[in-house]
Structure formats: C-alpha cells, structure tokens
Amino acid sequence: MTEASAPVEEIKLQPCEPGKLTIDELRTLFLFEKLTDEQLTWIAEHGCTMHAPAGALVLREGDPAEQFFVLLSGTIALTRRVGQDDVQTTRTEQRGVYMGATQAYIRDDGVPRKYMASMRALDDADFFMLSAEDFGSMMRDWFPMAIHLLEGLALGYRSQQAAISERQRLMALGALSAGLMHELNNPAAAASRATGALRQRVAGMRHKLGMLAAGKVAPERLVALVELQEEVIERAAKAPTLTAMQTADREDELGEWLEERNVTGAWDVAAVFAQGGLDIDCLEEIQAKLETPKLLDKAVQWISYALETEQLMSDIEDATGRVSNLVLAAKQYSQLDRAAHQWIDVHTGLDSTLVMLGHKIGTGVTVVKDYDRTLPQVPAHPAELNQVWTNIIDNAVQAMNGAGTLTVSTFRKDDYVVVSIGDTGPGIPEELRKRVFEPFFTTKPVGEGTGLGLDISYRIVTNGHGGDIHVQSQPGDTRFLVKLPITEPASR
Structure with a gap:
C-alpha cells in the first residue's frame, strides 16, 4: 500500500x-x-x-x-x-x-x-x-569534539555524494544511451541502404517494362506476364527457407539454366531467384508465358527487379520494425509512461533490459532464456527492478569477459516468483561472496560498472519489494536468485 x-x-x-x-x-x-x-x-x-x-x-x-x-x-x-x-x-x-x-x-x-x-x-x-x-x-x-567531526562529515558527505551520484547517473545514462543509439543505428542504416537500392530497382523495373512494350508484346501476353509476376512474388513469399548450402546449390542450378538461354547477368538474376526460394520450374513457367524466346531476357530481368523490390521492402519493414521494438523496449525499461507501482510480468522487464544491454552482451555471449510463462504477475516498482536486472546482467557479462553463456530463467517457489541470472564466468570466491551485498563493496576498477551496486539492488528487492536476493557460485556457474512475492507485501 x-x-x-x-x-x-x-x-x-x-x-x-x-x-x-x-x-x-x-x-x-x-x-x-x-x-x-x-x-x-x-x-x-x-x-x-x-x-x-x-x-x-x-x-x-x-x-x-x-x-x-x-x-x-x-x-x-x-x-x-x-x-x-x-x-x-x-x-x-x-x-x-x-x-x-x-x-x-x-x-x-x-x-x-x-x-x-x-x-x-x-x-x-x-x-x-x-x-x-x-x-x-x-x-x-x-560531545563537542564529536559534533565538530560529525558536522564536517555530514556536510562533506552531502556535497560529495551529490556530485558523485550525479556523475554516476550521468555515466550510466550515457552508457545506456550510447548502447541504444548503437542498436538503433544498425536497423536505421539497413533501412537506408535498402531504400537506396529500392529506388534503383524501381527505376530498372520501369525501364524493363518499357523495353517489353517496345518488343511489341501482345496485350494478352503482357497481361499474362503481369499475372505471372504476381504469382512469382506470391510463390516467393510462401517458399520454405533454405539453408546457406541449399541456397548456393539452387543458385548454381538457376545460373546454368539462365546462362544457357543467354540471359543478361544470368548469375545476378539467379542469386535473386534463389534468395526468394524459387526454382527452375518457375523459370520454365515464365518462358512458357512468352510469345517468343527473344523476350525471355527482358521478362526475367523485369520479374527479377519486381522480386528484388519485394525483398527490399521486406528488409525495410524488418528494419523499421526493429527500430519500433527498440523504442518500445526503451519505454518499458524506463517506465516513463507508467505508474511507478503496478502489477507486472517480470519477463517484460527482463526482455527490455536484455535489449538495452545488447551492445554490452555482444556476439561472444550466448543468451539462453528459460522462462515459465505461466507465472503470475507480481506487485512491483518495475523501473527499480529493471535497475536490478541491469546491474546483475552487467556484472555477469563482465565476469565472462565477453565470452560465455548468460542464462536467464524464471520459476515459482512457494509464494514467490524467482528470477535466476547465471553466467559461466570464473565464479566468486567464498571470501568475496560474503561481501557482495555490502555497501560500497566492489571488485571493479574505478570508473567501471553501473554505479548502482549490489547493496542497492539488495535493498530494492528486500526493503522495496519484500523479497530476497542471494548468490550461488562456483567456477563456471554463478547464479543470482531474486525472489519476489506474488502478493502485495504488508508494507505497501
């Protein structure tokens, strides 16, 4: 309450x-x-x-x-x-x-x-x-002497803490902002490249259409060719996804078929058709629709441009969808447009945190999610819990030095939802394990880390949510277990 x-x-x-x-x-x-x-x-x-x-x-x-x-x-x-x-x-x-x-x-x-x-x-x-x-x-x-000391400590600590806290918050915000910008840059650049290529393909398709018309194609044949173009695009949309080896083999088959019929840029066209999951039967149908074999070159080029245009539009859709997902993840992470205290699905915060830390996790760390999607919602301050997930995941990635497996799992134990975040790093020695939740304790060099600290994470979970947090560690298997009650704590 x-x-x-x-x-x-x-x-x-x-x-x-x-x-x-x-x-x-x-x-x-x-x-x-x-x-x-x-x-x-x-x-x-x-x-x-x-x-x-x-x-x-x-x-x-x-x-x-x-x-x-x-x-x-x-x-x-x-x-x-x-x-x-x-x-x-x-x-x-x-x-x-x-x-x-x-x-x-x-x-x-x-x-x-x-x-x-x-x-x-x-x-x-x-x-x-x-x-x-x-x-x-x-x-x-x-206690006059003690008061002089306490006054100095209180006033000095107040000014120092204000400056340090502000700096830490700015550093954490800067790191997250830089990571988000890095993540946004990739799909934005992909969309920009695809848009430039799309403009060229549309221009080429108009050119090929003009050449087809100049070839004195009968109207009914041109209509049939347009219909075939739509069939090819629909077939490509439904084609099964090929492996890299299957795509290479398919490209060889198509390239040889096109080269035998003197199609201009046969291997470039073959790559487009193979990428779309199409086969020689499709090319045979295109040839059968034409009044004369001389038009095969122009017809295949035209359909190739149309097919590549569809692929580029799919790329743009994927890229812009990625941008939207990143913006949504940032909103979920910050909780700016939501009530501070609410009933939440812990998986939403975990997923948004993993997205926000994607640049730190990198390609060398494999992320394994083992979620129990049947878990009930829990009463929480989601923005605070996201800071807990951020700190633990950041520590885990640093412990693995950029290479290993990060395992995020959830399960229920009695009246608690448990979030387990594990890494395959070297582990935490027993003498340090006893101190990880102490205020101001850290094993990181100055300037590294999130500026949050496991002691604050501990207080967020225990005092703020009525839960518990503890660590299990051995070489190659370190896990932080966060327990959150599924009912409203009495202190709310």
Whole structure:
C-alpha cells in the first residue's frame, strides 16, 4: 500500500507522555548504554513516550524535523517520495533504532531541517522522543569534539555524494544511451541502404517494362506476364527457407539454366531467384508465358527487379520494425509512461533490459532464456527492478569477459516468483561472496560498472519489494536468485 492510499487521517496518534522511562530502561537502548546516571536522568526528564496504532503515519517527509524518535517496540517502515509514488527504504522492528531529527546537532546554517522520509507504524509501536532542540543542545554540550567531526562529515558527505551520484547517473545514462543509439543505428542504416537500392530497382523495373512494350508484346501476353509476376512474388513469399548450402546449390542450378538461354547477368538474376526460394520450374513457367524466346531476357530481368523490390521492402519493414521494438523496449525499461507501482510480468522487464544491454552482451555471449510463462504477475516498482536486472546482467557479462553463456530463467517457489541470472564466468570466491551485498563493496576498477551496486539492488528487492536476493557460485556457474512475492507485501 502506498502512502497516498493509506487512511492517514483516520488513525490518530496518542499524546506524548513524559516521565514514562526510567534511567535503567533507557540504558537498555544501545544509544544510551554508555551514558552516566546524570545524563540519563536529564534525558528521562526531557523526553517522553508515544504510542502509535498500526497503520498510523508517525512523521511525514518534508515536514519540519521537530522530534527525535527511538523505537521501543513494534515494526516501522520508512518511505521516500519518488515522482508520484512512495518507495520503501527501510523496514525494521529492531529496538533502539532512531529516526527523525537526526541532524539537529548541526548548527543553524539557514537551511530549515525537514524530515527526510515518512515513517509509518506497520503494527502497534511505541517510541521514546526528544525534541529537536533538546537533542541538538544535548549533543553539542556533551560531545563537542564529536559534533565538530560529525558536522564536517555530514556536510562533506552531502556535497560529495551529490556530485558523485550525479556523475554516476550521468555515466550510466550515457552508457545506456550510447548502447541504444548503437542498436538503433544498425536497423536505421539497413533501412537506408535498402531504400537506396529500392529506388534503383524501381527505376530498372520501369525501364524493363518499357523495353517489353517496345518488343511489341501482345496485350494478352503482357497481361499474362503481369499475372505471372504476381504469382512469382506470391510463390516467393510462401517458399520454405533454405539453408546457406541449399541456397548456393539452387543458385548454381538457376545460373546454368539462365546462362544457357543467354540471359543478361544470368548469375545476378539467379542469386535473386534463389534468395526468394524459387526454382527452375518457375523459370520454365515464365518462358512458357512468352510469345517468343527473344523476350525471355527482358521478362526475367523485369520479374527479377519486381522480386528484388519485394525483398527490399521486406528488409525495410524488418528494419523499421526493429527500430519500433527498440523504442518500445526503451519505454518499458524506463517506465516513463507508467505508474511507478503496478502489477507486472517480470519477463517484460527482463526482455527490455536484455535489449538495452545488447551492445554490452555482444556476439561472444550466448543468451539462453528459460522462462515459465505461466507465472503470475507480481506487485512491483518495475523501473527499480529493471535497475536490478541491469546491474546483475552487467556484472555477469563482465565476469565472462565477453565470452560465455548468460542464462536467464524464471520459476515459482512457494509464494514467490524467482528470477535466476547465471553466467559461466570464473565464479566468486567464498571470501568475496560474503561481501557482495555490502555497501560500497566492489571488485571493479574505478570508473567501471553501473554505479548502482549490489547493496542497492539488495535493498530494492528486500526493503522495496519484500523479497530476497542471494548468490550461488562456483567456477563456471554463478547464479543470482531474486525472489519476489506474488502478493502485495504488508508494507505497501
């Protein structure tokens, strides 16, 4: 359930009650366990406890950060607003976790302090609270040196992270854009070449038609020849696809037949007829339709131009269809025209991601799809999941160094849809396998990778979708398994 659809106004928070926690109870919270009795007494006197019923919105992103919260019991979820939707960033029931006015210790710099996320109680929850003013003054009075360090770290990290994140996003966007342009260039160039060739063939066909007319072909014979042209094109459309060896053999047969009858450019014409899957019987029929054998050369050339014109138009249709499919894949990948949270078929996102990464996968990597098309749809943020697929597939391709087999499979396990992405690379050593989901951990050189990181992928799957992700690896067989629930998580 998103925040926008939750019955926020119907659930009221109970007033904060002062003096409810003793210093011994405060000491059981990891934040306060090392404080003195005098400090704990001050905190107990200045703080209060509050109860939040299940479903209550405790604080809202963007509101003034006036309170510092410590969780005493219950389960809470933190969400951030992205576009028109709320994305869950944290879900926890750990006693002692804190949130709210966590940077109240930073001295007034003219920037209003606001809550960076919304917090909702998923079940009945209890909190210990300090006002932002009390929390800030306490920190500055009791830990002045630490505050100087924390202020410097907070402000420095904020500016550094903004610059780095922007750069990473631009690099990832640039890589994907370059790949998409590369993929679009191939069919666009093919369509352009086919269009140029088509113009020449149409001009040649008009020329040959004029020569046929100049040959004083009887009207009924010319009509019959036009009908035969249509029959040849229809026969070519229905002809079975030949292998390269069969096409070469057919071209030899046709070339010899045409050469024996002194047809101009016999082997060029033979290549067109062989490509269309036509045989000598077709040429025999063309010859039988003519009033005189002298017209065979011009008639065959004319039909050859018409047949090649059809083939070129098919090439153009295929190329423009490829462009349309790439644009559709880009739209599905970005999810720009869709709701952020929706019920999806995971295969759609997997396919669009494979298309978008086609330039990175290259020709040396064989892609094997083993999809269970009977799987139900799952509730998800598809744009976020596409980033997960991007990161895992990109890692797999890099691990194989451009040569190997990438296997993408889906199946159901209990109440989950499972996506398995495997590669035949050297594998992940056990000591690194334990760390792949740690923040900022990477085995790639500086400047390589998607800039996303498996830790963010892990949080997208677990916190954002209520699923799970883990890795199985041995030399020649590494698999990342992503489990997504088929029902709406309780935190939605």
